[in-house]
Amino acid sequence: MKLQQLAVIFVIIVVPISLVLSMYTNKNTEVLRTQAEYNSILLNATNDAVNTYQMNTLRNGYSTINDSKIRDISASVNSFFNSLASGMGSSGYRKEDLEGYIPALLFTLYDGYYLYGDYQNVVSISDGKQNYLTSNSNTLSSQTGVKPFIYYTCEYRGYGKFDIIINYTLDNYITVMGTNSSGEIFNRSGYLIDPSGVDASSINEQSGTLIAHGVQIEPELLGEYLVAVDTVPRANGQTGTEYASREPEYFQYVYYNNQKYYIDTEYNSSSNEDNPNRISSTYTTASNGQGINFFRLNNNLRVYLTEGESNGLANYLGLSDWTQMNVDNFLDRSAFKYYRDAYNFSNDFINLVSGQNLEVVTESYNNQFNYTTIEEETGEQIPVREHATYDINDVFDITAEGNDPELESSLFNEHRIDVIISSIESNLMSIIANFNIHHNSGFEFALPVLSETDWYTIANNITIVSFMQGLPIENYKYYSNYSIVANTKNKEFVSRDSIILRERETGTRSNDTNGTYHNPRCLTLNNENSNNLVGYSIVDYQQQLTSYDEIDPSSYEETTLTFYYYPHSGSGAYECVIGREEILFSTDNLIEGTGFHSTNDAYLDEGQSNYEGATPGNNIRKAYITALAREKYNLYKVSDYFNNYN
Amino acid sequence: MSDTVVTVLAIFLAAILMFIFPLMSTSDRTDDITTQAVESATTDFVDEIRSTGKITQDSYDNFVQTISSTGNSYEVEMEVQVLDDNPGKKVTEAEYTKVGENYYYSEYTTQILDEINSDAGAMYLKQGDMVTVSVKNTNRTIGTILRDFFYSVTGNNSATVTASHSGIVNVNGR
Numbered sequence: 001m002k003l004q005q006l007a008v009i010f011v012i013i014v015v016p017i018s019l020v021l022s023m024y025t026n027k028n029t030e031v032l033r034t035q036a037e038y039n040s041i042l043l044n045a046t047n048d049a050v051n052t053y054q055m056n057t058l059r060n061g062y063s064t065i066n067d068s069k070i071r072d073i074s075a076s077v078n079s080f081f082n083s084l085a086s087g088m089g090s091s092g093y094r095k096e097d098l099e100g101y102i103p104a105l106l107f108t109l110y111d112g113y114y115l116y117g118d119y120q121n122v123v124s125i126s127d128g129k130q131n132y133l134t135s136n137s138n139t140l141s142s143q144t145g146v147k148p149f150i151y152y153t154c155e156y157r158g159y160g161k162f163d164i165i166i167n168y169t170l171d172n173y174i175t176v177m178g179t180n181s182s183g184e185i186f187n188r189s190g191y192l193i194d195p196s197g198v199d200a201s202s203i204n205e206q207s208g209t210l211i212a213h214g215v216q217i218e219p220e221l222l223g224e225y226l227v228a229v230d231t232v233p234r235a236n237g238q239t240g241t242e243y244a245s246r247e248p249e250y251f252q253y254v255y256y257n258n259q260k261y262y263i264d265t266e267y268n269s270s271s272n273e274d275n276p277n278r279i280s281s282t283y284t285t286a287s288n289g290q291g292i293n294f295f296r297l298n299n300n301l302r303v304y305l306t307e308g309e310s311n312g313l314a315n316y317l318g319l320s321d322w323t324q325m326n327v328d329n330f331l332d333r334s335a336f337k338y339y340r341d342a343y344n345f346s347n348d349f350i351n352l353v354s355g356q357n358l359e360v361v362t363e364s365y366n367n368q369f370n371y372t373t374i375e376e377e378t379g380e381q382i383p384v385r386e387h388a389t390y391d392i393n394d395v396f397d398i399t400a401e402g403n404d405p406e407l408e409s410s411l412f413n414e415h416r417i418d419v420i421i422s423s424i425e426s427n428l429m430s431i432i433a434n435f436n437i438h439h440n441s442g443f444e445f446a447l448p449v450l451s452e453t454d455w456y457t458i459a460n461n462i463t464i465v466s467f468m469q470g471l472p473i474e475n476y477k478y479y480s481n482y483s484i485v486a487n488t489k490n491k492e493f494v495s496r497d498s499i500i501l502r503e504r505e506t507g508t509r510s511n512d513t514n515g516t517y518h519n520p521r522c523l524t525l526n527n528e529n530s531n532n533l534v535g536y537s538i539v540d541y542q543q544q545l546t547s548y549d550e551i552d553p554s555s556y557e558e559t560t561l562t563f564y565y566y567p568h569s570g571s572g573a574y575e576c577v578i579g580r581e582e583i584l585f586s587t588d589n590l591i592e593g594t595g596f597h598s599t600n601d602a603y604l605d606e607g608q609s610n611y612e613g614a615t616p617g618n619n620i621r622k623a624y625i626t627a628l629a630r631e632k633y634n635l636y637k638v639s640d641y642f643n644n645y646n
Numbered sequence: 647m648s649d650t651v652v653t654v655l656a657i658f659l660a661a662i663l664m665f666i667f668p669l670m671s672t673s674d675r676t677d678d679i680t681t682q683a684v685e686s687a688t689t690d691f692v693d694e695i696r697s698t699g700k701i702t703q704d705s706y707d708n709f710v711q712t713i714s715s716t717g718n719s720y721e722v723e724m725e726v727q728v729l730d731d732n733p734g735k736k737v738t739e740a741e742y743t744k745v746g747e748n749y750y751y752s753e754y755t756t757q758i759l760d761e762i763n764s765d766a767g768a769m770y771l772k773q774g775d776m777v778t779v780s781v782k783n784t785n786r787t788i789g790t791i792l793r794d795f796f797y798s799v800t801g802n803n804s805a806t807v808t809a810s811h812s813g814i815v816n817v818n819g820r
Contacts, residue, residue, distance in 0.1 A: 007660040011667075018671040025678040032682055036689045040813060043696075047814060227742070247742055453698060457817055484697070485816045488773055497818065513739050543738060543745070563742045571732040578730050580770035581761065583820050 027475050034473045035481075041087035043483040046466045049080035049105075050485045053464070057491055058542055062299075064492055064636035066149075070114075073107050073146055077116050080105065080466065099144060103435035103445045104428060106465040108458055110493040111169045111638060112151040113424060117431040118142050118438050142438040150427060154365055154419040156392070158356030167639060168416050170460060170493050171632065172405040175639040176349065186352055189642035190345030191338065191632065192412070194404035198343040208318055208333040210340060213591055215622040217339055217629070219317075219331035220534065223252040223505055224567040225512075226262070227546040228302045230280035239281050241548050244302060248565040250507035254332040255634045256313050261305070263330045264293040280304060292322065300546045338629035341645040346398065353396045360392060364426035365419060390414070407588045408496060417459040424458065432467065443470035443478050454484050461486035462493055491539055494631040496587035498538040500577065501623050502570060503530055515570030517541065520624040521585040521616075522576035531619045535627025540567045585616050590624045666792065673789035677806050680716045680787075685809040687712045688781055692811040695777050699819030701726075701758060702768040718783040718807060726753045726769070727776040750776065770819035780810030 053076040062068050084102075085095040105116035120142050152168040164178030164186065175189035199211040209218045225248035232242045251262040282304040285291050294310050295302045305313065310322035317333065319325055360366055395415040398405055405412040428447050435445045448467070450458075457463060463486045471479040488498065502517035518525040520535065547562035575582035589595065595615040616624075637643075691709040695701050701724075713720050727750035734746025753761075761769040771777065782805035786794075790806055 004656055004660065007664050011663050014668050014671075018668070018675070021675055022671070022678070025675055025682065029678060029682050029685070032685055032689075036685070036811060039689070039693070043813060043816070047816075451697075457697075461817075483816075486773065486818075488818060509739075513736075543735075561743075564738045564745055565742055566735060566739065569739055571735055578732065578772075579728055580772055580818070580820055581766065583770065 031473055031475050031477055035479060038468070038471065038473075038479050039481055039483070041084060042466060042468050042481060043485070044087060045080050045083040046464055046483045046485045048083040049076045049464050049466070050487045052076045052079040053487060054489055058489065058539060059545055066638070069109070070146060073114055073116075076107070076464065077105060077146065080464075084468075100439050100441065101468055101471045102466065103432040103469055104467050106424065106428060106458075106463075106467075107146075108420075108424070108461075108463045108465070110462065110635070111167060111173075112149050114149055115147045115427060115431050116145065117147060118144050118435050119147060120438075147431075150423065152416075152420045152423055153362070154423075155361040156358045157361050158353070158358050162356055163361075164352070168419050170420075170462070170495070172412070172416075173632070173637065175642055176352070177642070180352055181356070186348075187642050188345060188348060188644060189637070189639045190349075190645060191342035192349060192398060192405045193339070193342045193346050194398050194406070195343050195346045195350070196399055197404055197406075198339050200343070203340055203343070206318060208331075208336045210336055212339045212629075213621070213625055214593055215618060215625055217335045217622075217626055219333050219336070220626060220630075221252065221330075221504065222254065222332050222534065222536075223250055223507065224260075224536075224540065225250050225509075225565060225569060226297075226567070227300070227544075227563045227565050228297065229300050229546060229548050230302050231282065232279070233281055240551065241301070242550075243546075243548075243561070243563070244280075246563060248509070248569075250505065250509070250512075252327055252330050254313075254317065254330060255334045255630065256316050258634050258636050259296055261294060261296050261313055263325065263327060264295055264302075264304075265327060286310075286322070288323070290323065294322070294325070300548075332630060334633040335626040335629035338633035341633075341643070344645050345643075349396075350398065356393070358392045358396070362419075362422075365422040368418070368422035368425060404591075406591055408586070409588055417456065420459040421455050432469075439470075441470050445469050448480065448482055450482065450484075457484055457486055461488065461495065462490050463487060489539055489542060492635065494537055494628065494635060496591075496628065499535045499624055499627045499631065500538050500541055501525065501533045501535045501620065501627070502568065504532045504534045505568070509569065513569045516573050517568065517570050517577065518573045519576035519580075519583055520590055520620055521583045521587070522573065523582045523584040524573065524575055526584070526614070526617050526620060529617050529619060533619055533623035535623045536568055537627075537631045541572075542566075584614075590616050590621055593618075593621055666795075670789070670792045673787065673792055677787055677789045680718065681807045681809065683716055684713050684720070684781055684807055685811075688779055688809040689811045692777060692779050692813060695771070696813050696815050697817065699772065699815050699817040700768045700770045701762055701777075703762050704767075706759075706762060713781060716807075718787060719785045720781050720807075721784050722755065723780045724755045724758050725778040726758060726771060727751070727778075728753065729772070729774040729776075768819075771815045772818050773815055775815045776812065777815060778810065778812035781808065783807040 053072055056072045056075055060068065060072075081095050081098060081102075084098055085093065088098060103117065107114040107116070153165055154168065155163070155165045157163050158181060160181035161179050161183040162181040164176055167175040167177075167189075172192045173190070174192050177187050178185075180186055197213050202209070202211040204210065207218070209216060211217070227246070227248050228244040229241050230244045231239050233239050251264065253260040253262045255261075280295075280302055282295075282302070283291060284304060284306060286307045292305055292307060292310050294305045294313065296305070297303070307322065310325070314320065314322045314325050317325065317329065317331065319329065390411060392415070394400070394403070395411050397403060398410075398412060403410045403412055405416075407413065425447070432445050432447050439445070446469075448469075458465065463484055465482060465484045467482045469478070469480040473479050488495070499520055500517050501520045503515055505512045505515070543564055543566055545562055545564050547560055549558050549560050551558050572578050593615060687709060691705065694705055710720075710722065713722075730749045730751055731746070733749045737744055737746035758769055784805070786804075787806055790804065
């Protein structure tokens with residue numbers, strides 16, 4: 001054979017191989033790119049869903065009410081699909097097409113979660129009545145929607161008739177329902193703490209003080225800026241709405257019935273008394289002829305209290321009647337009540353569970369370590385979650401060293417996380433598996449393996465988790481992934497991480513706008529060692545708006561006026577709120593008053609070497625513990641009717 | 647005479663076809679596969695930052711090691727855009743009818759590396775920050791050398807293996 005022929009044969013063999021290989025690798029790169037692109041689109045859509053939820057809840061005074069929550073979640077689902085569809089627009093997918101690839105959306109909230117997914121509606125409406133279908137056939141097409149709320153629940157059994165169900169939340173608030181070993185009913189709810197952390201002899205109802213975690217909890221002065229609206233009498237005898245003031249004004253407030261009640265110092269002044277046209281029509285005078293200058297807000301509208309209401313408020317603050325209330329004793333007592341109630345509840349709880357040999361009855365909890373899923377590549381069965389084991393009885397031994405349920409590192413907290421995950425996991429598994437019934441795309445929908453960090457995020461935050469599966473991409477592959485976005489700014493849940501400290505405001509705007517607020521774990525803040533710190537929830541540092549329609553009395557023209565303001569002015573510190581490099585302590589350090597862990601000593605730069613083994617200052621701890629207790633205590637809780645302590 | 651010329655030409659062509667073409671094509675494929683590996687490593691690295699909220703020494707080293715194992719040298723460029731709502735806040739505080747805007751300030755590779763190489767061992771981010779990582783090779787791969795033999799691409803943008811990925815951070819790092 002001639003050399004030329006060999007060459008030709010060689011080329012004939014190599015060229016096609018090279019071409020095919022080239023095509024294959026190009027396709028593979030394409031697949032990778034598409035996957036990355038879909039990941040981004042999914043994550044962005046989930047982000048949009050979280051933003052929508054934040055936008056709808058943060059500025060709505062009633063967002064924690066259940067009806068409002070469902071509406072907000074439906075809106076969030078909508079924006080998720082809209083965002084996904086616009087992201088996918090270039091790939092030719094419409095919103096309707098995409099529903100077939102989203103087997104589930106998970107909305108975890110403070111005390112339970114909502115699942116959005118596929119279900120079969122067995123109720124039809126005819127003649128205005130519900131008509132239940134009895135056949136189990138799959139002829140009806142499925143619907144998608146938000147399914148009923150599921151609580152984070154676990155059931156325990158002990159000796160005799162001991163059988164309790166505990167509803168967990170994202171923090172140490174629990175609801176216990178059931179019977180003790182002799183069959184007596186025990187229905188209580190409250191914050192579970194290590195009662196030895198509260199000095200029992202220090203509890204003083206009259207002054208509202210006690211000592212918890214070694215710091216003095218006492219009534220505190222709170223205040224915020226507001227742009228409020230008043231209903232005012234008009235010249236024609238009608239009433240209309242008008243801004244109380246068009247720039248934010250500072251008001252002192254206390255929490256009462258989970259609501260803020262403000263003291264208005266201006267309405268007692270002569271300038272307003274002389275000008276009845278400017279006074280809110282809800283403003284009343286008491287039997288002694290004095291005006292009652294306390295109000296609460298009803299969607300930015302100031303509603304002044306009646307004499308009876310203000311007396312109730314005065315009693316709550318430890319005063320005999322409302323005339324006693326003034327700016328000096330208008331102090332909030334929530335933190336005191338938090339620790340007092342938690343102390344009593346925790347003691348009752350210890351009495352209930354002590355000496356019991358508890359075992360978990362809840363199936364999903366016991367099964368959680370047996371769950372497996374199918375490894376995509378190899379088809380192998382692999383465990384969904386692996387975990388350390390511990391004795392359930394140790395979990396409720398809350399007086400044990402290091403097991404204060406308020407601490408992040410406690411065994412109680414670990415068990416709480418396990419309960420939450422097991423509940424979510426079993427329900428997610430079934431909802432995603434059920435998706436196969438209605439969507440025969442040839443792809444087997446199944447719960448993917450979530451990493452331990454992701455589970456941790458879910459069990460400690462209000463989150464939105466989205467799953468997207470079965471989307472065909474090139475090379476005969478399917479896209480399958482999930483994304484998790486935490487919602488750290490919400491009114492439903494005060495996490496250990498959501499308290500921001502600042503110097504107490506003076507009430508003068510020009511002063512206060514120059515202030516800086518810090519993360520309580522910040523080293524700079526610790527160095528400053530101010531003794532006039534106050535903590536507020538991070539939500540109170542977010543922008544608020546007040547808007548109303550102003551109607552021109554003559555032309556009846558309507559203009560909407562909107563004012564934006566921040567309840568707490570000043571700017572975030574760059575070392576801990578905007579950037580995060582000076583956050584040194586853990587929240588457990590703050591609560592317990594311990595120094596940062598020795599392995600973290602290396603965090604310090606040379607110039608700061610004197611801080612080796614530093615502990616957070618007592619001023620910071622006091623402000624942090626008080627603020628955290630206060631904000632937690634005033635959360636709206638559905639199971640609060642089991643709280644028999646206040 | 648003309649026969650000799652044709653033979654020389656044929657040998658020349660055969661040499662190109664038999665050695666250089668397969669070599670070029672194989673080295674191109676190698677570059678493609680390298681790109682794939684680097685791209686997926688970059689995506690993983692950025693996604694890890696997004697879901698943990700921190701850039702640690704460990705994950706950065708891992709990332710660099712993964713991409714270096716492809717046999718090329720790389721230049722890694724990182725950018726973190728930190729969400730700063732203070733300027734927007736100041737606008738709103740001065741003018742109540744205006745909604746402020748959020749600004750981002752950026753930190754780049756050297757600043758980020760300084761921070762993760764310090765004692766802290768990590769750079770912590772917060773929810774809403776954005777992170778971008780882009781990678782390109784700095785050496786001349788065999789594919790580039792062979793291609794330059796026939797034709798060369800002028801300009802700075804001569805990297806053959808490139809990857810970049812970016813996204814919003816989802817959790818508070820610390």
